[in-house]
Amino acid sequence: MNGNGEALRLEKVHKSFDDTYVLRGIDLSVAEHEVVCLIGASGSGKSTLLRCVNLLEDIDAGRILVQGEEISAEGVDVDRIRRHIGIVFQSFNLFPHMTVMRNITLGPIKALKMATASAEAEAAELLERFGLADKRDEFPDRLSGGQQQRLAIVRALAMKPDIMLFDEVTSALDPELVAEVLNVIRELAAGGMTMVIATHEMGFAKDIANRVCFLDEGVILEQGPPEEIFTSPREARTQRFLQSIIEAGRM
Amino acid sequence: MTGPRAFVEEPLGSPPPKERGSKLLGNRAFLVSTGSTIAFFAALTLAVVLAPGFKAVRGSFFSFRAMKESFFGVQEAGLPPIWRAFLLNVKVFMIAEILILILGLTIAVVRQIPGAVFFPFRLVAVLYTDLFRGTPLLLVIFMFGFGIPSLGIQGLPNSIVVWGAAALVLSYSAYVSEVFRAGIESVHPSQMMAARSLGLTRWQSLRYVVLPQAVRRVIPPLLNDFVSLQKDTALLAPLGAIEAVRAAQIYTSIRYNYSPFVITAFMFILLTIPLARFTDHLIERDRSRRAGGGAR
Numbered sequence: 001m002n003g004n005g006e007a008l009r010l011e012k013v014h015k016s017f018d019d020t021y022v023l024r025g026i027d028l029s030v031a032e033h034e035v036v037c038l039i040g041a042s043g044s045g046k047s048t049l050l051r052c053v054n055l056l057e058d059i060d061a062g063r064i065l066v067q068g069e070e071i072s073a074e075g076v077d078v079d080r081i082r083r084h085i086g087i088v089f090q091s092f093n094l095f096p097h098m099t100v101m102r103n104i105t106l107g108p109i110k111a112l113k114m115a116t117a118s119a120e121a122e123a124a125e126l127l128e129r130f131g132l133a134d135k136r137d138e139f140p141d142r143l144s145g146g147q148q149q150r151l152a153i154v155r156a157l158a159m160k161p162d163i164m165l166f167d168e169v170t171s172a173l174d175p176e177l178v179a180e181v182l183n184v185i186r187e188l189a190a191g192g193m194t195m196v197i198a199t200h201e202m203g204f205a206k207d208i209a210n211r212v213c214f215l216d217e218g219v220i221l222e223q224g225p226p227e228e229i230f231t232s233p234r235e236a237r238t239q240r241f242l243q244s245i246i247e248a249g250r251m
Numbered sequence: 252m253t254g255p256r257a258f259v260e261e262p263l264g265s266p267p268p269k270e271r272g273s274k275l276l277g278n279r280a281f282l283v284s285t286g287s288t289i290a291f292f293a294a295l296t297l298a299v300v301l302a303p304g305f306k307a308v309r310g311s312f313f314s315f316r317a318m319k320e321s322f323f324g325v326q327e328a329g330l331p332p333i334w335r336a337f338l339l340n341v342k343v344f345m346i347a348e349i350l351i352l353i354l355g356l357t358i359a360v361v362r363q364i365p366g367a368v369f370f371p372f373r374l375v376a377v378l379y380t381d382l383f384r385g386t387p388l389l390l391v392i393f394m395f396g397f398g399i400p401s402l403g404i405q406g407l408p409n410s411i412v413v414w415g416a417a418a419l420v421l422s423y424s425a426y427v428s429e430v431f432r433a434g435i436e437s438v439h440p441s442q443m444m445a446a447r448s449l450g451l452t453r454w455q456s457l458r459y460v461v462l463p464q465a466v467r468r469v470i471p472p473l474l475n476d477f478v479s480l481q482k483d484t485a486l487l488a489p490l491g492a493i494e495a496v497r498a499a500q501i502y503t504s505i506r507y508n509y510s511p512f513v514i515t516a517f518m519f520i521l522l523t524i525p526l527a528r529f530t531d532h533l534i535e536r537d538r539s540r541r542a543g544g545g546a547r
Contacts, residue, residue, distance in 0.1 A: 054448055083450035093445035097463050106459060107449035139540065159449060 007032045007194040013062035024218035037205035038198040040215035046198035050165045086156030087165040094140040146177030166197040314510045321502040321511035336498035340484040355427030383425035392418040396490040415487040434465035474530040
């Protein structure tokens, strides 16, 4: 930690896949304990941005810094970096052949070299806190979608990350299951977790974010406090996007 | 009355009426299937028994005396007991299966390693698979069994059985590695991504997340290959190793009776059935643990 309170910084990050240019110069700074929501149409680059931060994708140009350390540089130990950054995916990506308990303790035991007993004790605590205590010996296939996504969040939290990334974590859920997952994220925000959240849930973003970033065609077109972005967006594209969301009845 | 009209008359929301007719129909279906089965096998048996050469076949293929004699062997006549020879088949496939699992999985994993540095490893794995899958097994066995001991290299075993078994291992590992590879590729890349996102290394992710799922999925095709391997241990016979088929051959060539072949075939069948049931058990256990039944 370098003491300036900046948890994450992206400088002119570019990324393309074959012939699609996904990120065209992203500049973003996230302070510690800050909750930043990324909004924008599908394909605007939200997911790619999160994956680049977790080094699941290499960037083509620019720099990514986590607490002052440049993680996008050649030769950094990607596994070490990832241990400090938790990510939760839209499609859960739980390990179907492992019990709930094993899903959670795999990272701490194998990547952090924690003793099994203490990893399990911590996992049990997390399960208790997020209402999954009775599921510890179940397999993920036997949980509801909302429980699976909560489990995925717990699995990421078990690594005690400094930053949590959420990639449209409620998009694959039935509407009645969305709230339980969002409540977990709210609780994390209340606990001071630094978070970057890509979401389509505008009401939630308005509610939880310290700052909202509107992504459009691979750049952050507009950012600011939620009151400002949602009530008086400056850019025409932002206005159009929010208008379409309102028309779809999603806000 | 049966048929769809009966349902229409029922008030909405009540369960469909229990049909007395369906029970009767079930009984009738059972009778019909039993009858047709009996008729089919009776016809088949008659066709064999009434065949003009049946008497001769019965004597030379189904002679109980010859089966017994060959099974236990006749030492003074130089007839090796088939049961003891069969132990060689069992020994060879048991050792070979373990080595094949290890070698096959290793090759499959090597083919997955990304990065330019590892290109030569991937190349060797591909060449190996192409070579040993493409060569007839019998030729590989001849070349290993006769060729390598003839080199007379100090320190290498010169047993025909060892080199024959090595040929089996190398040939089957090529097939089994492809089975494993298909299994690995069937595990969605998001699983690898999720494991890596937790800070697990590529190898840890493979070891704890991808391979366990891949291996589970390929158990049925693996069993298929192993049943095939159990039978192919008979291919050590042309090298001169006294395994079951060879022992049966010796008997037939001296006593001019083919009954030992039948008993040998029967032994191979008996050998494969437990493996098949064990695999069914594994698949069933995995299925019930993950879905329906109790997870406790």
